[in-house]
Amino acid sequence: MDSILSLRQVSKTYASGHKALDHVDLDIRRGEIFALLGPNGAGKTTLINIICGIVRPSTGTILVDGHDAIREARPARSKIGLVPQELAVDMFETVNATTRFSRGLFGKAPDRAYTDQLLKDLSLWDKRDAKIMELSGGMKRRVLIAKALSHEPDILFLDEPTAGVDVSLRRDMWKLVLGLRDRGTTIILTTHYIEEAEEMADRVGVINRGKLLLVEEKADLMKKLGKRELDLSLVEPMRAIPPELAEWHLSLEDEGHRLRYTFDAQAERTGIPSLLRKLAELDIGFKDLDTSKSSLEDIFVDIVAHREEGAAA
Numbered sequence: 001m002d003s004i005l006s007l008r009q010v011s012k013t014y015a016s017g018h019k020a021l022d023h024v025d026l027d028i029r030r031g032e033i034f035a036l037l038g039p040n041g042a043g044k045t046t047l048i049n050i051i052c053g054i055v056r057p058s059t060g061t062i063l064v065d066g067h068d069a070i071r072e073a074r075p076a077r078s079k080i081g082l083v084p085q086e087l088a089v090d091m092f093e094t095v096n097a098t099t100r101f102s103r104g105l106f107g108k109a110p111d112r113a114y115t116d117q118l119l120k121d122l123s124l125w126d127k128r129d130a131k132i133m134e135l136s137g138g139m140k141r142r143v144l145i146a147k148a149l150s151h152e153p154d155i156l157f158l159d160e161p162t163a164g165v166d167v168s169l170r171r172d173m174w175k176l177v178l179g180l181r182d183r184g185t186t187i188i189l190t191t192h193y194i195e196e197a198e199e200m201a202d203r204v205g206v207i208n209r210g211k212l213l214l215v216e217e218k219a220d221l222m223k224k225l226g227k228r229e230l231d232l233s234l235v236e237p238m239r240a241i242p243p244e245l246a247e248w249h250l251s252l253e254d255e256g257h258r259l260r261y262t263f264d265a266q267a268e269r270t271g272i273p274s275l276l277r278k279l280a281e282l283d284i285g286f287k288d289l290d291t292s293k294s295s296l297e298d299i300f301v302d303i304v305a306h307r308e309e310g311a312a313a
């Protein structure tokens with residue numbers, strides 16, 4: 001694999017004693033979009049900050065396009081653009097000035113043609129002389145991206161790029177990120193939104209409590225995510241599932257009061273009509289039926305439970 005970024009056995013214990021990262025190994029392929037999913041406090045920002053040289057790892061090595069992130073911090077950092085979660089810009093500065101200034105911070109000579117094009121690509125050209133405080137929230141986010149790309153980095157980190165933005169802006173951001181990838185930028189984003197990973201990522205990593213639990217091709221993960229559940233509240237509680245229902249692999253919940261069928265939401269045939277026919281045939285009555293899609297949280301719980309079982313075995 002042609003890795004642009006390699007982490008080996010990276011751990012971080014903060015001064016408070018909190019272990020935010022636990023032996024993380026990760027390779028990012030050149031040119032891919034990698035989505036890092038994880039609940040609050042999982043360690044996503046810590047991981048990004050370590051790669052960007054903002055936080056020092058307790059142990060482990062990080063190579064950024066061949067440069068050691070600690071021993072060769074400057075060349076390593078210059079490969080990276082970081083779009084932080086929170087707005088950290090001078091509100092009184094103009095869009096144009098702040099973008100050019102960011103480029104200078106990385107020791108790059110001014111390149112008007114590049115920064116002008118960047119503002120055009122991000123639909124900020126008309127606003128180039130506006131003060132940042134005068135912009136809408138969505139425009140401000142675009143300014144953060146312009147700043148992050150101002151020094152022509154090969155890797156772009158987006159920390160929660162669409163947290164708190166409306167649906168149409170989210171779609172715009174997705175388009176923009178896909179466009180950057182088409183031009184060869186490697187993109188790593190953190191997110192809570194499964195749709196975001198679904199829409200954009202080539203690969204997905206799941207992190208929880210500082211541990212990278214899995215890294216998979218999105219297509220493979222989506223198969224696991226596409227599970228739905230059908231719950232039937234039974235008229236009469238059941239002690240065991242009749243053998244005639246074996247092919248649906250049902251489970252009995254709530255002390256026999258509910259029958260649960262888990263199926264693949266993307267499958268052409270869900271198996272529900274035949275299940276309902278069979279229940280009628282067997283004279284099994286139900287009062288109510290309910291379907292639910294597995295949420296990201298369920299998936300985390302599932303993955304974590306699985307891993308812990310595996311570790312215990």
Ligand SMILES: Nc1ncnc2c1ncn2[C@@H]1O[C@H](COP(=O)(O)OP(=O)(O)OP(=O)(O)O)[C@@H](O)[C@H]1O
Pocket residue numbers: 014015016018019020038039040041042043044045046047
């Ligand atoms: N400077 C610090 N000192 C002590 N603990 C910290 C520090 N920074 C982060 N932590 C802790 O480390 C853990 C991981 O935090 P981190 O910000 O990396 O999580 P995250 O996955 O980015 O979460 P979120 O989705 O909420 O942004 C959390 O429990 C957090 O409280």
